[in-house]
Amino acid sequence: MFIGAGQLRYAPSNIYLFHQEDPAAVGYFLLEGKVRLAQLAPGGKQVIVDIISPGRYFGFFVASANMTYPISAEVIEDSTVYCWEAETIRELVLRFPRVALNSMELIAKRFARLQDRMQMLATERVEQRIAHALLDVSQFVGKEIENGAMIDLALSHQDLAEMAGTNIYSVSRVLRKWEDDDIVSTGRQRIRLCNPAHLRLLVEGG
Amino acid sequence: MFIGAGQLRYAPSNIYLFHQEDPAAVGYFLLEGKVRLAQLAPGGKQVIVDIISPGRYFGFFVASANMTYPISAEVIEDSTVYCWEAETIRELVLRFPRVALNSMELIAKRFARLQDRMQMLATERVEQRIAHALLDVSQFVGKEIENGAMIDLALSHQDLAEMAGTNIYSVSRVLRKWEDDDIVSTGRQRIRLCNPAHLRLLVEGG
DNA sequence: CGAACGATTGACCCAACTCAAATGCGGTGG
């Protein structure tokens, strides 16, 4: 949408598209690559809020609202983005109300997802949280193998820990246990879900 | 806004305006009273996502998106709400783009707030989380006394626990400690922040 | 006055965090 009003931009791995607290001047749509949205806590720890894969918007609504970015966006895989100035977004929304409605629907879904994650952090124990985080992220960034029975994720233990609100040691121990039970298989910066159904059980069951 | 397109409704304490999983058919604006938005976790525990005070919208964006409510809304103080059918909201957004823009700004702020809460749940320890939750909720539902030096909250330990992702026992212990330090004073379903600045220190500091 | 409910307190215990150290893997440069 809005092709023409914004501009295409190539962003190599490891750069930041924007930093937390920066005035939100630009909204993005990811065409290709991968971007990590993280929030830095006072004290050094950070939380990964989301991992963006192609076809998704980010920093879009804040930009329309004249705020500062509440999170940072780090490119973790060479990416191509399409981006719009905040002012342009506002004009487009005013000109094409349909766009606004779509945006509202989009954000409502993201909102629900965020609430789910909040609940998981508030009520679940580490093993469930890790399962939850894996399933959540696999909806978008996973590469399916063999009719979806397996999902391959490019994800470090560090990332997973920051999504589940724990540390790399606990992540390692949990993954090891699951590996013994053939639920996942792990490698350097790679996690393969061999049995997503079992993970789902863990999340539901308790 | 939109007066005329929706309708006024009186809702007594203890009823639910909507339940989690219900199709989101109506969006609300609170004129008077207090409403608790909570999400029930599989396993009985629940998380209080927000406490709504007069002047705020809720269930509004989900309604515009043809989804099911991701949370339940319980009236916890006799309330007056103004509400719109989902279809009406969509029509209004399409007809008055300005409304859409305002909505997007509104939701972006809420989004940022939710992300903050997520971070707190993921990285902070219980004492900080409770301080955080108190400050967060006091922005909206507190009654200021003596030029803001004190804030009076109608809040049970149970509520606070469900906001901070802990249990009533830990809440009680933390509040007791703070009471000994004259940071708060407590009563039945009532918490008075005597020294919000000190709480803010706790949140920042670590 | 008594029932119901919120709050308190103590004792116990375990999940998970911390720290330290070892191990393995990948890429690089000689």
Add this chain to the structure above:
DNA sequence: CCACCGCATTTGAGTTGGGTCAATCGTTCG
């Protein structure tokens, strides 16, 4: 091709925050 370095991961041991349970107390209200 091998040696080396840096980083991700693993593993063990020790510690503890805070969750759980049980019992009690206080207060509100019918």
